[in-house]
Amino acid sequence: MPALGMAQETGRVLRWLKAEGDSVAKGEPLMEVETDKVTVEIEAPADGLLAGVRADEGSDVPVGQAVALILAPGESAPENGASAPVEAPVVASAPVAASEAPVTTPAPSGAGRRRLASPKARRLAAEQGVDLDTLGGSGPHGAVLAADVVAVAGGAPAATAPGEVLALSRIWEVMAERTTHSWTTAPHFFLVRDVDAGRLQSWRDVAKARLGTDVSVTDLLVRAAAAALRSHPRVNAAWADGGLRVNEEVNVGIAVAVDDGLVVPVVHGADRLGTAGIAARRADVVARAREGALRPEDVDRGTFTISNLGMFGIDAFNAVLSTPQAAILAVGRIAERVVAVEGAPVVRPTMTLTLSCDHRAVDGANAARFLGELADLIEEPAGLAD
Numbered sequence: 001m002p003a004l005g006m007a008q009e010t011g012r013v014l015r016w017l018k019a020e021g022d023s024v025a026k027g028e029p030l031m032e033v034e035t036d037k038v039t040v041e042i043e044a045p046a047d048g049l050l051a052g053v054r055a056d057e058g059s060d061v062p063v064g065q066a067v068a069l070i071l072a073p074g075e076s077a078p079e080n081g082a083s084a085p086v087e088a089p090v091v092a093s094a095p096v097a098a099s100e101a102p103v104t105t106p107a108p109s110g111a112g113r114r115r116l117a118s119p120k121a122r123r124l125a126a127e128q129g130v131d132l133d134t135l136g137g138s139g140p141h142g143a144v145l146a147a148d149v150v151a152v153a154g155g156a157p158a159a160t161a162p163g164e165v166l167a168l169s170r171i172w173e174v175m176a177e178r179t180t181h182s183w184t185t186a187p188h189f190f191l192v193r194d195v196d197a198g199r200l201q202s203w204r205d206v207a208k209a210r211l212g213t214d215v216s217v218t219d220l221l222v223r224a225a226a227a228a229l230r231s232h233p234r235v236n237a238a239w240a241d242g243g244l245r246v247n248e249e250v251n252v253g254i255a256v257a258v259d260d261g262l263v264v265p266v267v268h269g270a271d272r273l274g275t276a277g278i279a280a281r282r283a284d285v286v287a288r289a290r291e292g293a294l295r296p297e298d299v300d301r302g303t304f305t306i307s308n309l310g311m312f313g314i315d316a317f318n319a320v321l322s323t324p325q326a327a328i329l330a331v332g333r334i335a336e337r338v339v340a341v342e343g344a345p346v347v348r349p350t351m352t353l354t355l356s357c358d359h360r361a362v363d364g365a366n367a368a369r370f371l372g373e374l375a376d377l378i379e380e381p382a383g384l385a386d
Contacts, residue, residue: 001061002042004035004296010060011035012170013067015122018044020053024070031067032122036174037263038294039120046070051077060170117144120259120292128153145291169260182323186239187359190318191367195375197334197351203381211276218308219279221331222252223384224377226270229304232370236303238324239361245324253302253322254282256289263289264322266302275384310334316352326361327370330354351378 001011014032018024029041030050044050052069055061069077117125117132121144125132130149137144168176200220207215229236229250237246250271253264265285267278288294304326307319310333319330332352339348353375357367377384 001055001063001065001067002033003063004033004038004040008035008063010062012060013055013057014039015057016053017041018050020050022050024048024050034170035296036170036178037299038296039292040295044070046072048072048075116142118146118291118293120146120290121149123292124149124153171258171263172261175261178323179320182321186321186323188318188321189357189359189364189367191355191357191364191371192316193353193355193371193375194339194350195353196339196379197349198379199381200351200378201334201349203384207275207279211279213276213279214283215275215279216282217310217334218254218306218331219275219282220381221306221308221329221378222254222267222270222278222282223273223275224374224381225304225306225329226250226252226267226273227377227384228370228374230271231373232366234362234366235327235357235370237326237361238303239326239358240324244326244361247303249301249303251301251303253299253305254286255305255307255319256286258290258292260292263294263299264302264305265289265294265298266300268301305329306331310351316354318354319356321356321358323358325358327355327357327367329374330356 004011012034014034016031017029018031024030024044024047026044026047028044030044031042033040033042048070050068051071053067055067061067071077116137122132124130124146125135125144128149130153132144132149135144135148135152136142138148200217203220204215204217207220229252233246236250237244239245249269251266251268252270253266255262255264265288267273267281267285270278273281285294285298288298302322302325305319305322305328307328308331309317310331312333314332315335316332317330319328321328330353332354334349334351336347337350338345339350340346341348353371355367355371357364
């Protein structure tokens with residue numbers, strides 16, 4: 001079982017892409033593995049014959065423990081069907097998302113070329129009885145995406161029956177553990193600020209027209225938050241091992257809801273990227289998050305998180321900290337509200353920001369200064385326009 005992240009202890013074998021006794025080629029996708037953050041395809045490390053498979057689909061395996069053997073020509077498996085466990089965690093040399101996986105070489109047995117597809121598309125196809133080889137793929141290099149399967153199957157998988165006990169994904173299980181730990185160990189406090197979003201909407205319109213690409217409100221919030229975090233390093237910090245670590249990089253995570261739980265892909269170096277760079281990165285990682293095709297590096301090293309539920313019509317909410325990060329920003333919808341301007345009631349597009357903070361890392365005054373600068377940048381973003 002390869003190590004796909006710094007803190008990973010186990011990996012769940014979702015699916016074997018080859019069966020016991022099959023010939024495999026080095027670099028050929030061998031199995032799908034799910035960690036607490038990503039689902040990836042693991043490539044065969046060598047040519048040979050797959051034998052001694054000892055990890056069933058759905059089983060959790062400690063990092064470094066052997067899951068199968070690849071036998072060289074003429075080599076036989078040990079009589080007891082097992083090999084000695086690996087002494088140190090094996091680092092995956094090239095785990096690839098299914099949407100980026102190379103077309104595999106036909107096996108000596110004469111098997112056909114394996115269809116490119118994301119892990120989520122494969123699971124949906126199996127559930128719906130759809131043959132991937134009959135589908136046209138809309139993903140990179142013609143890879144089949146979940147949307148392609150749903151379009152052919154005529155809808156999403158069947159809804160859960162009342163009273164049914166769900167089998168949880170590893171992502172959901174770890175999310176439940178971590179949010180419980182965060183809520184019960186980190187002393188949360190919350191700051192709320194209503195902001196005028198009129199200039200933010202104008203900025204988005206101008207950016208979309210000038211860049212010729214989709215720019216979301218979240219993209220602009222990442223841009224503004226990154227600038228404010230650079231000015232307020234105490235908020236761009238982490239409480240770990242009983243002390244405060246101020247992060248050198250400004251890496252903004254974006255909370256994304258997926259079928260299996262919640263993932264937080266990261267825009268690395270967000271304070272150094274322009275609007276176009278942030279928008280491109282967000283579009284890429286969010287699309288792959290929804291396809292279950294994130295890479296380990298996509299979710300590593302986040303220093304601050306934004307959770308935007310405005311698209312669901314939510315006005316305001318309190319987010320649970322993504323420890324060890326010192327803060328997370330919860331964003332509500334932009335809605336027209338009556339506000340006072342120079343003593344007169346006017347209707348303005350407004351948005352509510354709620355900053356959740358770890359009181360061990362940042363106090364109310366520092367957090368208020370950060371939220372104040374962020375609000376100023378949203379209400380007057382001229383200095384950030386590019």
